Amino acid sequence: MTGLIEFHEKAKSYDWKFTVGDQRPKYKSKYIIPEKGRDPFRMLVRDYMKMESEKDNGTYGFLEGALRMGMADRIQPRFVECLKLTLPDLTNAEFQAVAACGGIISSVQNQELRQGYQAQMLDEIRHTQLEMSLRNYYVKHWQDPAGWDIAQKALYQHPGGIVSLGEFYHFNTGDPIDCIVALNIVIETAFTNILLVAVPQIGMANGDHALATTFLTIQSDEARHMANGYGSLLAVCRDPNNVKQLNKSLERHFWHSHKSLDALVGWQSEYGATVRPWAYKDQWQEWVADNFIGSYIDRLSEFGIQPPTRVAKAAEDLEWGHHTVGQVLSAIWPLNFWRSDVMGPADFDWFEKHYPGWHKHYGGYWDGYGKLADPANGHIMLQELPGLPPFCQVCQLPCAMPRLDQNEARFVQHEGKKFALCSEGCQWVFENWPHAYAGRKQFWERYHGWDLADAILDLGYVRPDGKTLIGQPTLDLTRLWTIDDIRGLKYEIKDPMQALQ
Numbered sequence: 001m002t003g004l005i006e007f008h009e010k011a012k013s014y015d016w017k018f019t020v021g022d023q024r025p026k027y028k029s030k031y032i033i034p035e036k037g038r039d040p041f042r043m044l045v046r047d048y049m050k051m052e053s054e055k056d057n058g059t060y061g062f063l064e065g066a067l068r069m070g071m072a073d074r075i076q077p078r079f080v081e082c083l084k085l086t087l088p089d090l091t092n093a094e095f096q097a098v099a100a101c102g103g104i105i106s107s108v109q110n111q112e113l114r115q116g117y118q119a120q121m122l123d124e125i126r127h128t129q130l131e132m133s134l135r136n137y138y139v140k141h142w143q144d145p146a147g148w149d150i151a152q153k154a155l156y157q158h159p160g161g162i163v164s165l166g167e168f169y170h171f172n173t174g175d176p177i178d179c180i181v182a183l184n185i186v187i188e189t190a191f192t193n194i195l196l197v198a199v200p201q202i203g204m205a206n207g208d209h210a211l212a213t214t215f216l217t218i219q220s221d222e223a224r225h226m227a228n229g230y231g232s233l234l235a236v237c238r239d240p241n242n243v244k245q246l247n248k249s250l251e252r253h254f255w256h257s258h259k260s261l262d263a264l265v266g267w268q269s270e271y272g273a274t275v276r277p278w279a280y281k282d283q284w285q286e287w288v289a290d291n292f293i294g295s296y297i298d299r300l301s302e303f304g305i306q307p308p309t310r311v312a313k314a315a316e317d318l319e320w321g322h323h324t325v326g327q328v329l330s331a332i333w334p335l336n337f338w339r340s341d342v343m344g345p346a347d348f349d350w351f352e353k354h355y356p357g358w359h360k361h362y363g364g365y366w367d368g369y370g371k372l373a374d375p376a377n378g379h380i381m382l383q384e385l386p387g388l389p390p391f392c393q394v395c396q397l398p399c400a401m402p403r404l405d406q407n408e409a410r411f412v413q414h415e416g417k418k419f420a421l422c423s424e425g426c427q428w429v430f431e432n433w434p435h436a437y438a439g440r441k442q443f444w445e446r447y448h449g450w451d452l453a454d455a456i457l458d459l460g461y462v463r464p465d466g467k468t469l470i471g472q473p474t475l476d477l478t479r480l481w482t483i484d485d486i487r488g489l490k491y492e493i494k495d496p497m498q499a500l501q
Contacts, residue, residue, distance in 0.1 A: 010054050147337040163395065165396075189226045189296055256429060261399075266280040320355075329367055329384055335471065375479060394430050396440070445497065
């Protein structure tokens with residue numbers, strides 16, 4: 001071990017300061033960043049390449065074996081259909097993380113940190129390749145590939161995908177240290193364990209071994225990314241003048257990450273499952289509350305780092321937030337690029353057991369939703385709503401959170417325009433960084449006044465015959481909904497913000 005440390009230190013000593021060209025960092029930082037830091041992993045390129053090659057061989061070998069054994073035919077359909085949204089979300093995150101690492105490397109004049117982020121950039125590229133291979137597996141071998149074939153493009157147009165865009169742009173916009181807080185400290189340390197360790201358990205329980213294998217090999221890199229964030233935080237904490245700003249950054253990025261990640265991952269793990277080995281709120285308590293806040297952040301308290309003040313509120317939101325997201329995503333099913341599924345008696349029993357009161361607040365909705373599934377009825381759930389919920393200008397979730405009858409929606413004025421916000425936390429974020437969020441476009445604004453059928457055609461969410469919808473309200477309809485069925489509804493999209501301006 002001593003020899004490795006000495007060799008690593010000698011390798012780093014060959015770094016030098018630039019003497020030509022523009023020596024200013026690409027992005028200025030408000031933090032004071034020391035020139036020396038600590039690389040916890042001391043990773044050398046040759047060791048890195050060997051390790052990642054071995055992991056890739058195992059993962060791609062498994063996918064080949066899964067094809068030969070016909071394992072795609074054994075997956076519960078509900079799980080893979082929801083993945084049509086959440087897996088492209090993850091790929092978007094990887095692309096944004098690649099850009100983040102490039103920005104950090106070119107902005108932080110600290111060799112130890114730059115070396116760590118160089119390896120991380122290679123990791124993020126590897127992850128996109130793994131996820132694209134997994135998506136290739138689904139598009140070629142899943143029983144209904146519609147949606148998988150257009151998933152990334154479809155994602156960037158869909159309300160759920162816009163949540164992903166709004167979240168992961170934080171990785172590479174703004175101060176490089178704030179980007180590290182958003183990416184390495186909050187997302188990768190607090191939230192990826194639920195997505196990449198716990199969700200594979202859901203995949204296995206529902207027959208999807210390919211996803212479990214792919215996610216776990218991705219998570220094997222995340223430990224080094226967490227170490228990058230920890231090393232960066234320790235380096236910046238050495239100057240007491242940085243601490244106040246670090247706490248404010250941690251507050252900001254924890255809140256919006258909670259809103260988006262807990263909504264999408266909670267929905268995938270519970271509404272995308274037939275078999276559920278755990279409740280999302282329990283996993284959150286273990287990985288976020290106990291491990292991240294109770295261990296990781298607590299150890300930094302001697303440097304002045306404080307837990308986000310809204311942790312308790314975030315934990316409270318978990319009781320209902322992702323259930324409301326499931327309600328909204330199913331209500332707008334004609335605008336989805338996956339088949340939704342109706343919750344039935346077994347689902348009702350499970351939800352009521354783990355979230356007491358669920359049946360009172362959501363059971364009637366799902367009963368009605370199921371009755372409207374057949375196109376012969378000529379009616380959809382959207383027509384039952386008094387109006388469409390506006391989307392939050394910060395997190396992009398519907399302003400119906402955490403539950404329709406307990407929604408915390410509020411409206412603020414900025415430069416003569418009114419914006420909707422879903423919570424006190426998002427209002428605080430918006431008012432502190434208005435120019436980071438005020439320019440974001442809203443989905444309903446784009447299609448205000450459109451017939452629902454024309455919006456679906458504009459989005460491209462139809463099957464190869466040009467008329468059958470990709471989105472469907474259940475998994476097993478005898479006759480699928482078509483554009484003609486939707487046009488017959490004469491449903492006009494109305495942006496709820498238009499009347500408020």
